[in-house]
Amino acid sequence: MSGTIDYKCQTPKALTGRGDCIKQEGKTLHLLITGTKAYYPVDAEEFNTGFSAEAEGYIYRNDYLNITPINDVAVTANNGGDIATTDVGYGNTEPTGFNGFSQTYRVKGGVCLAKELMKLNRKEVRVFRVDDENACFGTIVTKDNVEHFAGFKAVLMVRTINATGTDTYYIELSVYYTPNYELEIKNAHMIMLNGVPVGLTGAILQNSDAEGEAKVVNSCSTEDITDVFGTSWDTTMFQLASGTAPTTVVYDPDKRVITLSPVGSYRVMSADVLVAGGIEGIEGINQFVSIT
C-alpha cells in the first residue's frame, strides 16, 4: 500500500428521539434586528433582563448591542432554501447543498415606518425571529470558548407597495440569509421572551406661539406627544446647540406646552437619556429647532 487519505468523519451521530413536549417555530410576528457583532447571553433570564426600560436596556442603548424591533410582521413567502443537486454523465444525482434562502415579510405600518426601515436597506445585520408564543429564535456563536446568543446573519431590503383598488398599502421587508444559514440552524437556540420589545419613535421640538414655548412632536407624523409624558420632562432631556442643558423647563398641562429657558436652538436627547428620566419608547432626533 502506498499513500493514505486519513480522514475521520467528524459528524456526530444524530439523536432522533423525541420528547413529549415539542417546540416548533411558529408564525413569526416580530423581528429583532441587531448589528453583526451583537452577541447576547444564552441564559434566558439574563437575556430577558436586558430588555428592561433603562439606559442600558437593549432597545435604548446606543452601542453595538442595540436591538431594533420590527413589530407586527407576517411571512408572505419563503424563497429558495431548496436542495441543489448535480447530475454528471450517467452518475446518480447528488445533493451539493442548499441554494440561497430568503423570506419576504409584510410589515404593518405607513410611510413613516417605511422611511425608517429603508435605513436598513442593503445592510448586513443579524435577525432574531419571534414567533406567536414569544419564542425568540437565533443561533449560537462561540467566541473564545464562550457561547453567545445571536441572530441569524442576513441582508435586508425594504420596499413599499402602494394601495390599489383591491389591495392596501403595505411595507415589504425581504430578509436574505447568508450561506451560513444551514450551520446557524444546526446551532439554533431559542429563548422565551417575557414580553415583546417594541420599537422607538422619533421626537423633535416644534416651536409654539409664545417666547420659549415648544411642543414635543413625533419626528415624522408631527403628532403632539408633549402631554403624554407631561410632568416627566426635565432639563436633562433637552440640549442647546452649545451642548448645555436648559436652566429651567416648565410644563403647562392646560396649554399642553413646555417652556424652555434660555431661548435658543434645542434638540431632544437620545432614548438612553430619556428613559433614565422615565420617558419610554421615544428617541430624540439629533436636530436643533429654534425656540424663540
Place this chain on the structure above:
Amino acid sequence: MKDIKFNISRKYITINRAYFNSYKKKEELIEDISKRHPFIEKKPLSEAITVVWNEMHPAKEIQEDKKK
C-alpha cells in the same frame, strides 16, 4: 444631579441643579427665574424656592450642631 421639581398652580417647574447652585443669594435666583417665566406667580414661586433653598443651605447653627 437630579433636577429640582415643584408645582405652582398647575405649572410644573423643573430647575437645573447646577444652575440653582450657581446662585449665592436666594433673592437673585428667584428674580432670574421670575424673569425667565413671567407667567409664574412670584409669591408662590418665592415660597417654593425658599423651601428648597433652606433644605440645601441649612442655617449655620444647625450645621455647627451637626459638627458637634
